[in-house]
Amino acid sequence: MTDAQQDLDYSGxxxxxxxxxxxxxxxxxxxxxxxxxxxxxxxxGEEAVDVFRRERPDIVLMDVMMPVMDGLEATRRLRAEVCDRWVPIVMLSALGGESDVIAGLNVGADDYLVKPLSYQTFAAKMRSVARSLSFQSQRNQALEQLRAVSEAMSDALVTFDAQGMILSVNPALSALFGRGPAQFFGHSLYDFLTPAGASCLAQDIEVWLADSGGALAVPRVRELEIMGWAGRPVPVELALSQLPAQDRDIVFLAVLRDISERKRSERELARYTQQLQHYHDEAERENALALAVLERQLRRGGLDDPRLRHCVMPAQRFSGDLVLAASAPDGRLFAMLADATGHGLGAAVSVLPAVAEFYRLVATGPDLAELVQALNQTLLESLPLGRFVAAAVACLDSEKGGAKVWVGGIPDVLHLDVCGKLLSRLRSDHLPLGIEALSHAEAAPQCVQLAAGEQLMLFSDGLLEAGSEEGEALGYAGVLDAMNGRSRDELLGAIDAVVARQCSGLRPHDDISVLLLGADFPR
Known part of the structure; x- marks a missing residue:
């Protein structure tokens, strides 16, 4: 167990x-x-509000997209109801765009985490929230104590003249300094402050004396240190004001409050903030390494083959979509468009086991069904339960003018003519890879003949789900409308344009990848 875990008891x-x-x-x-x-x-969201009212939890982790009532509305209602205490609300969502984060924070969330979650980051966040609750509890307890002290007139009070000579003290001041009342009289207040504290107070007095504007109507508040028990420096908050006096020209009143606990909390918060920054920096270094490994894996393929074009638009720094291509010894072009569960690094890593297997098998000139079976088995053995990879795997035989396609869990593959008009759809009628074993029959591909200028369009569901500000998804109709009437070398540009228009220029909520296969494209 780490020191951070030992500091707090989360069981309550x-x-x-x-x-x-x-x-x-x-x-x-x-x-x-x-x-x-x-x-x-x-x-x-509706059940969350009911459970919150009944159970009064300490922390709420709120998903954004939920039926009945979404997380934004539920958070808004919780914030409207809770006024007697602070309950941290942390949004957990697959939507990681700037507008999504801002929307969550605007309705009252205290933090926003993007799924899939990293355990290390999540644990650090939860410890930070728990510490904040602990500090809040300590602060509330301190406020209650101070309120009781104020009601009993037990704040540390001292009056003194312009030279700093002490005129009166109360018992609380004696307790604060660790001295009896008699020890203060005949002495200057400066004698009981640290040198730095005495300098601060003297500066305030000097500024006031130089000001001919009259009485010190508004108290001056500053932090300084006094000499407490056994000469130990104690941080205090000192509020300085002027009292009316008949027999003296100037009398000052100082109210002193011990802020040792607050300073300790500030130091703890600074230390925890530094730890979080360290976690963030470490994660960034790991992300950079992971990105370099992914790029190295992808560069080894045949994505520069003249028979294909592709594009990948990541929703985050890492894309969970991958596009792979390689030529077999007999000249056939094998290509795969894969969409792993989730987003970002976790999704990208899910596909990695299949990358090496794809290149290894293509080099042996396999049958497409054998390739699909082998990729599925590799993912079954490497992915944890609940993780899978939707994919479309194709084999293009330029000499025979035909292609074979297997589609599992990913949108239908579109067969387009030379002007981008739909000729046919190769249906997505299989489960994604990595869920269950596939027989040879289940891995059997669909076949299609490609005339000159025709092409196959493979794409991830992020393209269909690209949403407008009104929440309307692009869908098949929008994709086909964008493709229709476009020449072969205009298709990717048309996709970029329609996505930018649909998402109002913002980054899409989900990864988008597109792969075009056909005869040689113009270069």
């Missing part, structure tokens, strides 16, 4: 998870249990 903190996906709830619950939190569950 209850966390409400609101997510409509059972796998997500199970994963987050496992993370929380591992960290020592108690867990409550809700499957939509």
């Amino acid at each position: 903190l209850r966390v409400l998870i609101a997510d409509d996906t059972q796998a997500n709830r199970a994963l987050v619950r496992a993370y929380l249990v591992r960290l020592g939190f108690a867990v409550l569950m809700a499957v939509n």
Whole structure:
């Protein structure tokens, strides 16, 4: 157990998870249990509000996209109801765009995490939230104590003249300094401050004396240090004001409050912030390494083959979509467009086991069904439960003018003529790779003949789901409309344009990849 985990006991903190996906709830619950939190569950925003009212949890983890009531509305309602205490609300969402984060924070969320979750980052975030709750509790307790002290007139009070000579003190001041009341009289207040503290107070007095504008009507508040028990420096907040006096020209009143605990909390927060920055920097270094490995894997293929064109638009730094291509010894072109579960690095890593297998098998000149079976088996053996890879795998035989295509879990492959008009659709009628074993019959491809200028268009579901500000997805109709009437060398540009228009120039919510296969493209 780390020092950060030993500092706090999470067993008394209850966390409400609101997510409509059972796998997500199970994963987050496992993370929380591992960290020592108690867990409550809700499957939509409305249930989350009900559970919150009934159970009054300490922390809420809120998914954004849920049925019945989404996470934004649920967060808005929770913030409207909770006024007697602070309950941290952390958004957990697959939507990681700037506008999504801003929308979550604007309705009252305290933080925003993008799924899939990294355990290390999630754990650090939860410890930070728990520490904030602890500090909040300590602060509330301190405020209650100060309120009681104020009601009993037990704030540390001292009056003194313009030279700093002490005129009166109260018992709380004696307790603060660790001296009896008699020890103060006949001495200057400066004698009981640290040199730096005495300099600060003297500067305030000097500024006031130089000001001919009259009485010190508004208290001056500053932080300085006094000499407490056994000469130990104690940080205090000193509020300085002027009292009316008949027998003296000037009398000052100083109210002193011990802020040792607050300073300790500030130091702890600074230390934890530094730790979070360290975690972030470490994650960035790991991401850079992972990106370099991914790019190296992809560069080894045949994506510069004149029989194909492609584009990949990542929703995050890493794309969960991959486009692979390689030529067999007999000249056939094999290509795969893969869309792994989730987004970002986790999704990209899910596909990596299949990358090496794809290149290895293509070099042997396989039958397409054998290639699909082998890729599926590799992913079955390497991916954890709940992870899979939707894919379209194609083999283009230029000499015979035909192609074979297997489609599983990814949108239908479109057969387009020379002007981008739809000729036929190769249906997506198989499960994604990595879910269950495939027989040779289940891996059998669909066949299509390609005349001169015709091509196959493979793409991920991110293209169909590209949404406008009104929430309307592009869909097959939008894709086909964008393709119709376009020459072969205009198709990718048309896709870029329609996505930019559909998403209002913002980054799409999901990874988008497109692969065009046909005869040689103009270069």
